[in-house]
Amino acid sequence: MFSEICEITVDNKQQALQLKVAPNQQSYVETVEECLTEAREDTRYVPVGLYNNNTMVGFAMYGRFVENGEERIWFDRYLIDEHFQGRGYGKYFMKQVLDFLTEKYHCHSIFLSVYDDNLFAIQLYEKMGFHFNGELDVHGEKVMVRELIN
Structure with a gap:
């Protein structure tokens, strides 16, 4: 499968806006x-399109945040368009x-x-190595972390 992760720009913004979840x-x-x-309001976020063979099938947003001297990389948003779900793209x-x-x-x-x-x-996040760390984010969602072994 040929795939790419590309930042959202004026050239692909309309494609991204067409993506919807079920x-x-x-x-x-x-x-x-x-x-x-x-x-746009918080430039620490980077929105990206997820492409398979030149077709945007999903969207993600990530960011690097530093608070109290601690850096955290957030995989903040993630979705696969409803028309492409069930095909293994999520994982x-x-x-x-x-x-x-x-x-x-x-x-x-x-x-x-x-x-x-x-x-x-x-279930998907746990399969990818994430686990709950006991924290809640500012919206009351449970925080999960994936610790990487170097």
């Missing part, structure tokens, strides 16, 4: 439009993004947050 997933992740607005692109973040930031851990009733996502 109706039963809408309460778990912000729309792409909301994510892009947040990224495939999650691994691609995690590898990308690890290489880009040379980090030892990656953080994300999840609603505790989003069991499908939690």
